[in-house]
Amino acid sequence: MPHYHSLGSIPHKRHTQFRKPDGGLYSEQLFSTEGFSSNYSLLYHTHPPTQIIKVEEPTDVRPKAATDNILKHRSFQGFSVKPDADYLKSRKTVLFNNDVHISLAAPQKSFTTDFYKNADADECIFIHEGTGTLKTQYGQITFSYGDYLVIPRGSIYQLEFNDENNRLFIVESFSPITFPKRYLSKYGQLLEHAPFCERDIRKPQNLETIDQTGNFLIHVKKRGLLYPIWYGTHPFDVVGWDGYEYPFAFSIHDFEPITGRVHQPPPVHQTFDAHNFVICSFVPRLYDYHPDAIPAPYNHSNIDSDEVLYYVDGDFMSRKHVTRGMITLHPGGIPHGPHPGAVEKSIGAKETKELAVMVDTFHPLQMTVDAQGIEDNNYMMSWAE
Secondary structure (H helix, E strand, O other), X not given: OOOXXXXXXXXXXXXXXXXXXXXXXXXXXXXXXXXXXXXXXXXXXXXXXXXXXXXXXXXXXXXXXXXXXXXOOEEEEHHHOOXXXXXXXXXXXXXXXXOEEEEEEOEOOOEEEEEEEEOOOEEEEEEEEOOEEEEEXXXXXXEOOOEEEEEOOOXXXXXXXXXXXOEEEEEEEOOOOEOOHHHEOOOOOEOOOOOOOHHHOEOOEOOOOOOOEEEEEEEEEEOOEEEEEEEEEOOOOEXXXXXXXXXXXXXXXXXXXXXXXXXXXXXXXXXXXXXXXXXXXXXXXXXXXXXOOOOOOOOEEOOOOEEEEEXXXXXXXXXXXXXXXXXXXXXXXXEEOOOOOHHHHHOOOOEEOOEEEEXXXXXXXXXXXXXXXXXXXXXXXXXXX
């Protein structure tokens, strides 16, 4: 939920005549992910954004659930997902439910010939490896290691990578991705106790108006189907826009950890909020400073939620055999906690260098066939060593 922003040229009043130098009208478009009752932006196009010239049969991209439904702790080697030159084909969903899809991707080439629109879900793309530029109707956002790219559903975008070494952790939300309400004033400003502020939010810049006609392919995802739809005008023909609904970037390195005398519960790491799940950031921080503190997390029962942790970098004091890009799933119904020996080992430690992204869901997640192919089947036994 970013704050108000504006780029380019816009008229003095909304819904009024806004004319081109040749006297023709610019085409106004209202963009909102919750109808007319929530945040929105107004975009002004050189051409009407409605000129479809060709459509074809869609491709089914719905995740395929694995038949294995045993209740147990699981681990997946995320970097075992094979790279693919095509950005859309590289996206592999590993866990999903009706609220959220969690995917991994290792695209090798830029996605700049065609365009993509996820009409089903907001996207939060975490950049684990790679640098580049997110290109949208709203302008451009450069990205690098540790960035969250939050893209509202319905946004048309391209991804330009600087090289072939890219690893992404993608969360698709079927509700708006927002900041936690406890961080916000009643007017929407991030409060003093929030672990980040508006200065940390990177908004689109470098608005480039591309006034072109031709055949422009937009891959539109809707209800789990990917539709190829051709438009007669370039989708990035916007001359200006303003509002509250637009893509933005936030770096995990700008998240300021909340610490205490004794171990703090996971909600202190929360970064984003959505319907029936949250996204949290675990970052380098000082450990608890009570003289008898135990820095390792206490055992806890996951009764109401499934806990997914994506390991980015650093030394994880509570886990053994952690690798970069590893995902753990600790499902609701059975308790979990530090691996054997981790509690004693943590006593006296002063800080952690860990970096991870956590997704807690309040409805059970299903594992996909793609996830089966990268699962570490021995992980369940790692507490019994």
